Amino acid sequence: MLRTPRQIRWAQAALAVFVLASWELLPRFGVIPRLFVPSLSEAIGALYEYRAEYLAHLPATLVEILVSYVIACGGGVTLGMLIASSPRARRMALPVLRSAYAVPMVVLYPVMMVWFGLGMGSKVAFATVFAFVPTLLTTVAGVASLSPHLLETARAFGANRWQRILYVQVPASLPTLIAALRLGGALVIVGVTVAEMLGAVEGLGFLITRHRTLLNSPGVYGGIILVLLITSAHEVLLRRLEQRVQKFRES
Amino acid sequence: MTQSAVSARAVTQNFTVEGQSTLALDAIDLEIPPGQFVALVGPSGCGKSTLLSLVAGLRLPTGGTLLCNGEPIVGPVPQRIGMIFQEANLLPWLTAVENVAFPLKLRGMPKRERLEAARAMLDLTGLGNFADRLPHQLSGGMKQRVSIGRGLVQDPGVLLLDEPFAALDEQTRMVLGDEVLRIWARTGKTVMFVTHNLSEAVYLADRIIVFSARPGRIVDDVPVDLPRPRTFSMMSSERFGALKDRIWAHIRDADH
Numbered sequence: 168m169l170r171t172p173r174q175i176r177w178a179q180a181a182l183a184v185f186v187l188a189s190w191e192l193l194p195r196f197g198v199i200p201r202l203f204v205p206s207l208s209e210a211i212g213a214l215y216e217y218r219a220e221y222l223a224h225l226p227a228t229l230v231e232i233l234v235s236y237v238i239a240c241g242g243g244v245t246l247g248m249l250i251a252s253s254p255r256a257r258r259m260a261l262p263v264l265r266s267a268y269a270v271p272m273v274v275l276y277p278v279m280m281v282w283f284g285l286g287m288g289s290k291v292a293f294a295t296v297f298a299f300v301p302t303l304l305t306t307v308a309g310v311a312s313l314s315p316h317l318l319e320t321a322r323a324f325g326a327n328r329w330q331r332i333l334y335v336q337v338p339a340s341l342p343t344l345i346a347a348l349r350l351g352g353a354l355v356i357v358g359v360t361v362a363e364m365l366g367a368v369e370g371l372g373f374l375i376t377r378h379r380t381l382l383n384s385p386g387v388y389g390g391i392i393l394v395l396l397i398t399s400a401h402e403v404l405l406r407r408l409e410q411r412v413q414k415f416r417e418s
Numbered sequence: 419m420t421q422s423a424v425s426a427r428a429v430t431q432n433f434t435v436e437g438q439s440t441l442a443l444d445a446i447d448l449e450i451p452p453g454q455f456v457a458l459v460g461p462s463g464c465g466k467s468t469l470l471s472l473v474a475g476l477r478l479p480t481g482g483t484l485l486c487n488g489e490p491i492v493g494p495v496p497q498r499i500g501m502i503f504q505e506a507n508l509l510p511w512l513t514a515v516e517n518v519a520f521p522l523k524l525r526g527m528p529k530r531e532r533l534e535a536a537r538a539m540l541d542l543t544g545l546g547n548f549a550d551r552l553p554h555q556l557s558g559g560m561k562q563r564v565s566i567g568r569g570l571v572q573d574p575g576v577l578l579l580d581e582p583f584a585a586l587d588e589q590t591r592m593v594l595g596d597e598v599l600r601i602w603a604r605t606g607k608t609v610m611f612v613t614h615n616l617s618e619a620v621y622l623a624d625r626i627i628v629f630s631a632r633p634g635r636i637v638d639d640v641p642v643d644l645p646r647p648r649t650f651s652m653m654s655s656e657r658f659g660a661l662k663d664r665i666w667a668h669i670r671d672a673d674h
Contacts, residue, residue, distance in 0.1 A: 316503070319476065322476060323476055323496065325525065326524050
């Protein structure tokens with residue numbers, strides 16, 4: 168069992184079918200109360216029933232994710248690259264950042280609502296703060312795991328600091344950059360959704376909370392499915408990127 | 419008097435690791451005339467690679483002066499000094515020819531020009547047909563040929579080789595040794611060659627500098643009076659053996 172890639176694919180498909188079937192059947196036969204978990208078909212039905220509402224709220228969530236992604240992941244990776252390139256900066260900044268990492272950022276959300284209001288501003292601010300430091304730390308850790316030989320070679324051939332970052336450090340750490348984006352992106356999606364659930368006037372998280380308040384479980388799960396789809400789309404994009412990078416890693 | 423290509427005057431190097439200071443090089447004096455092929459040998463950790471990285475300008479000595487063509491070395495000057503490392507250290511995402519062209523890219527040379535120059539270098543190192551391969555598609559010896567091409571591409575007067583063949587098998591080592599000699603004979607560069615292999619040192623060099631164990635000091639300066647071109651059969655000659663014995667005696671003594 169599970170030897171060839173084909174067998175593994177079959178097993179994966181079987182597992183997926185099992186999970187989806189359980190989701191459909193367990194609530195249907197009363198094993199799980201429908202208020203806790205409505206069946207899959209009910210959730211999809213709700214998705215269809217409230218489609219106009221979901222579609223109206225989806226853009227806000229996507230825009231918030233996109234903007235936070237650019238700021239948190241772009242900024243985290245860029246700053247991480249700069250810090251990693253200098254031993255002195257690493258020694259100075261890393262202890263502070265690691266402590267920052269330990270702060271449960273969600274306690275800041277009420278403050279951010281006061282600062283940035285109930286609209287997109289507070290969602291972007293929270294998701295950015297939530298994802299920035301982990302992205303940065305993953306980037307630094309990735310760069311630190313690189314062999315110093317390539318950088319030393321580049322230095323021997325006259326590369327200045329910027330050239331070393333641009334021509335050696337960044338391309339050499341692309342695989343770990345993808346790991347940083349995977350983590351950062353997931354945290355951005357979590358951050359936006361959580362912020363919308365805690366206090367907002369639009370977005371998928373807002374809808375999920377509203378349906379929950381009305382005890383409309385299928386509506387809640389419809390929203391959850393949409394959030395999962397966003398997460399999956401992010402993962403698919405990263406896989407694509409990973410495959411393009413992979414071809415140089417065979418050595 | 420002709421000016422030395424490389425001069426070391428009372429060069430001292432200290433390393434401080436966790437508050438512990440170690441003397442790696444102790445007052446090294448060395449004059450290398452232009453065009454000479456010098457091998458540096460000595461027990462492991464004797465500082466010969468350290469001296470090379472100082473000449474390359476990768477770090478500054480704790481004390482003393484290093485000069486290249488009479489000018490102080492204060493940082494890497496790749497146009498004057500080319501470096502070839504033990505591991506080829508090629509950038510894995512660049513093809514062979516792009517790797518060779520890399521130092522020219524750092525200098526801002528336009529793409530077409532630098533790739534043309536790099537192709538010529540690959541032809542010289544016998545790898546013209548593999549220009550567009552990625553490093554992981556090349557054997558160890560081929561990678562090192564790319565690395566040699568990269569060291570030569572700016573036509574530096576001085577070439578530093580830090581145990582360039584240590585990771586290769588014996589046959590590849592012999593072939594590449596001849597290759598380096600051929601390139602050296604054709605270009606007349608000054609060569610500093612660090613090696614653990616005494617036969618390799620005697621076979622290649624005009625002159626062998628023998629280092630003591632740490633702290634590194636020069637304990638012997640051996641002129642190699644074998645005729646050129648060097649041939650494989652010379653390695654079994656009496657003179658070759660005598661030179662090797664003389665060097666080996668120092669290294670054995672240093673190990674106590």
